[in-house]
Amino acid sequence: MKQIFVAFISGILFGLGLSLSQMINPNKVIDFLNIFGNWDPSLAFVMIGALVVAFISFKFILKRSTPILEDDFHISKRSDINKSLLGGAAIFGIGWGMTGYCPGPAFASLGLGNMEAIVMVLSIYAGFFTQNALSSK
Numbered sequence: 001m002k003q004i005f006v007a008f009i010s011g012i013l014f015g016l017g018l019s020l021s022q023m024i025n026p027n028k029v030i031d032f033l034n035i036f037g038n039w040d041p042s043l044a045f046v047m048i049g050a051l052v053v054a055f056i057s058f059k060f061i062l063k064r065s066t067p068i069l070e071d072d073f074h075i076s077k078r079s080d081i082n083k084s085l086l087g088g089a090a091i092f093g094i095g096w097g098m099t100g101y102c103p104g105p106a107f108a109s110l111g112l113g114n115m116e117a118i119v120m121v122l123s124i125y126a127g128f129f130t131q132n133a134l135s136s137k
Contacts, residue, residue, distance in 0.1 A: 015108040021046045024109045026100025026116065033097055091127070095120075111126045 018024050031040035067073055096102050101109070101120045104116055109117030 006069060015111065018105050018108045024105040024112075024117075026105075029096070029100040029102075029105070088131075094125070112136065 017134065021042075022028050028040060030045060031038050061067075062073070064068065083133035092102070099106075099116065099120055101117065101122055103121075106120040107118050110121060
C-alpha cells in the first residue's frame with residue numbers, strides 16, 4: 001500500500017511540475033522544436049533542471065543496498081544500440097514533433113479533458129499493444 005501511495009504522490013508532483021512549467025502546452029513544446037522560427041528555449045531549462053536533480057539524486061540513491069519500498073533496484077543491464085531502439089526513438093520523436101506531447105505531459109493533460117491528449121494517450125497504448133503483438137511473433 002505504501003508503494004501505491006508514494007507512486008500516487010509522485011505522479012501528482014510530476015503533473016504539477018509539468019503544469020507549472022507549462023510543459024503540458026503542446027504549443028510551447030513545438031516552439032522549442034522550431035529552432036528556425038519562434039524558438040522558445042524554456043523547455044531546455046526544464047530538461048537541464050531535471051537532469052541536475054536526477055544526477056545528484058542517483059549518486060545518493062544508488063549507494064543504498066536496496067530501495068526504500070522495494071526489494072531490489074530495477075536497472076537495465078543493456079547498453080546496446082539496435083534497430084528496435086533506433087526505430088522506437090524515431091517514432092517517439094516524430095510523434096512528439098507532430099503533436100507537441102510526450103507521454104508525461106499527455107497524461108498530465110488528461111486532467112484538463114483535452115481531446116488532443118486523449119487521442120495521444122490512446123495512440124500510445126495502441127503502440128504498446130502493436131509492439132507487444134509484433135514482438136511475440
